[in-house]
Amino acid sequence: MTQQTKVLQLDGDHLSIEEVVAVARKGWRIELTAEALATVRRSREMVEQMVSQQRVVYGITTGFGKFSDVMISGEDVSQLQENLIMSHACGMGEPYPAEVVRAMMVLRINALAKGYSGIREETLLHLVELCNRGVHPVIPQQGSLGASGDLAPLAHMVLVMLGKGEAEVNGRRMPGKEALEQAGMAPIRLQAKEGLALINGTQAMTAQLCLALYDARIVLESAEVISAMTIEALRGIPKAFDPQLHLVRPHPGQQESARKLLLHLQGSERTTAQGELRVQDPYSLRCIPQVHGATRDTLEYVWQTVTRECNSVTDNPILFTETGDVISGGNFHGQPMAFAADFMAIAIAELANISERRTERLVNPQLSGLPGFLTENGGLHSGFMITQYVAASIVSENKVLCHPASVDSIPSSANQEDHVSMGTTSARKLRTVVSNTAKVLAIEYLAAAQAIEFGHGALGAGTARAYEQLRKVVPRLTDDREMHPDLQMAEQLVRDGALFWE
Structure with missing residues (x-):
C-alpha cells in the first residue's frame, strides 16, 4: 500500500496532528472503526426517542441561538436542519486551500465518531466518502467568531452534502450537485439534530x-x-x-x-x-x-x-x-x-x-x-x-x-x-x-x-x-x-x- 492510499482508522480518541496533516496533504483515506459506528448508532437512537417523545431539547425540537425558546413541530425538524445549513452558509472572502478543507473534514468526522452528537451513521459516512473521493467543499475564510463553533465555515462544508453550494474536484470548481454526481454520490436529507451536529464545532480553527x-x-x-x-x-x-x-x-x-x-x-x-x-x-x-x-x-x-x-x-x-x-x-x-x-x-x-x-x-x-x-x-x-x-x-x-x-x-x-x-x-x-x-x-x-x-x-x-x-x-x-x-x-x-x- 502506498503512502497516498493509506487508510486511517478513526475511533474519535486517537487522532494525531501528523495524521490530520497526512489526510490533508497526502490524500490518506478514512475509515471508522466498528466500535465508533456502534457508539454513533446508540447516540442516534437517543435523538429519535427525544423527537418521538416531543421533549424540549435545544437544536432538536427548538430553534437556535436567540430562537432557542421557539418550539419546532415534529414534521418540521428535518426542514429546521436544512434551514440551519443554508442560513449559516454566509462566509466571505477567498476560499480555504483544499488541504485546510480536508483537515476540517477529518477533524469533524473524528469528533462525530465519538458518539455524543446524535448524527445518523449514514450521514457521517456520507461525509467520510466526500473526503475519500476528493470532493472538497468551497469554504470562504471569513465569517467565524470562533464560538458556537466555526458555524459559517462548517455550514459551507455541509452544503455540498445536500447537493448545494460549490466544491472543488481535481482542482476544478463546480456546483455541489455536479461534484456529487461526478463522485457517484447522491445528496442527503438531514434529519433531527444532524445539521447542528455537523457545524457546531471548532474544526476550522483546529484544522489550521x-x-x-x-x-x-x-x-x-x-x-x-x-x-x-x-x-x-x-x-x-x-x-x-x-x-x-x-x-x-x-x-x-x-x-x-x-x-x-x-x-x-x-x-x-x-x-x-x-x-x-x-x-x-x-x-x-x-x-x-x-x-x-x-x-x-x-x-x-x-x-x-x-x-x-x-x-x-x-x-x-x-x-x-x-x-x-x-x-x-x-x-x-x-x-x-x-x-x-x-x-x-x-x-x-x-x-x-x-x-x-x-x-x-x-x-x-x-x-x-x-x-x-x-x-x-x-x-x-x-x-x-x-x-x-x-x-x-x-x-x-x-x-x-x-x-x-x-x-x-x-x-x-x-x-x-x-x-x-x-x-x-x-x-x-x-x-x-x-x-x-x-x-x-x-x-x-x-x-x-x-x-x-x-x-x-x-x-x-x-x-x-x-x-x-x-x-x-x-x-x-x-x-x-x-x-x-x-x-x-x-x-x-x-x-x-x-x-x-x-
Whole structure:
C-alpha cells in the first residue's frame, strides 16, 4: 500500500496532528472503526426517542441561538436542519486551500465518531466518502467568531452534502450537485439534530492549527541549522551552548536548542574560543538557545493542547447515552484554540525577529568583518543589500499579525452569544506568520552560505549538509542577478526540512 492510499482508522480518541496533516496533504483515506459506528448508532437512537417523545431539547425540537425558546413541530425538524445549513452558509472572502478543507473534514468526522452528537451513521459516512473521493467543499475564510463553533465555515462544508453550494474536484470548481454526481454520490436529507451536529464545532480553527504546527516544527528545526551556519560565518563562540550553562536554567527547549546547535557545529573549524577573537558574541548569536528554546517550549504546549482538541466533543447539546442526559453547554467555545494560536504566532515570529538580526550582522561590514553586503565588487554590485530590507519588511508584518485576536469579542445572536473567541482569526493569522518566518529564514540561509565562502576550514556536520543542499539548487552570488528565484528555492528547502538532520 502506498503512502497516498493509506487508510486511517478513526475511533474519535486517537487522532494525531501528523495524521490530520497526512489526510490533508497526502490524500490518506478514512475509515471508522466498528466500535465508533456502534457508539454513533446508540447516540442516534437517543435523538429519535427525544423527537418521538416531543421533549424540549435545544437544536432538536427548538430553534437556535436567540430562537432557542421557539418550539419546532415534529414534521418540521428535518426542514429546521436544512434551514440551519443554508442560513449559516454566509462566509466571505477567498476560499480555504483544499488541504485546510480536508483537515476540517477529518477533524469533524473524528469528533462525530465519538458518539455524543446524535448524527445518523449514514450521514457521517456520507461525509467520510466526500473526503475519500476528493470532493472538497468551497469554504470562504471569513465569517467565524470562533464560538458556537466555526458555524459559517462548517455550514459551507455541509452544503455540498445536500447537493448545494460549490466544491472543488481535481482542482476544478463546480456546483455541489455536479461534484456529487461526478463522485457517484447522491445528496442527503438531514434529519433531527444532524445539521447542528455537523457545524457546531471548532474544526476550522483546529484544522489550521494542525497544519501550522506541523509546518512550525519544521521551520524551527531549519532555524537551528541556519543559525549554526551564521555562527560559523561570523566565527562565533560555541562555548555559549555548553550543557553546563543550560543545566542551571533547565528549560527543556533551551537545553534542546543548545544541544542541536552543538550537534550541527560538531567538527567545525570555523568557530572560535572565548577570548580568541572576542570575549562574547552579540545576543543574536549567544542567546539562540534561550530564544529558540522558548519557541520550542511554546510549540510543545500548543501541540498538546491542539492534540486534545483533535479528540474532543465540541458541539452542543451533547448526548450522554449511558446516563440519558442531554446537556447544553459551551464545548464549542474556541478560547483554548484562540489562546494557543495567538501564543504560537508570537513564539514563531521570534524566530524571524532574531533571524533578521543575524542577517543584518552578516551583510553589515562594520559588524561582520566581511565584504559589505557579501559582494566582492560593492558599488557596482549591491549583493545582499536588499534581501535584508525584505527580511525587515516581513518581520514588521509579523509584528502586526501577532496582535492577539483572542482578546477581542463582539456579542452576537441578540446578545445570547455574548462572548466569543475569535479563534479562527487567530489561526488564520498564525498560518501567515509561519509562512513569513520561513521566508525570513530563507534569506538568512542564503546570506550565511554566501558569507561562509569568504572563510576557510571545515564546516560542522550539520552545517556542511545544509550548505551542500543549498548549493545543489542555488549557486554562489558573484554578479548581481534576480534573487527572487534563489529566495524561493531556499524557502522551499526551509519548508521541506531538507537541510537539517540528526
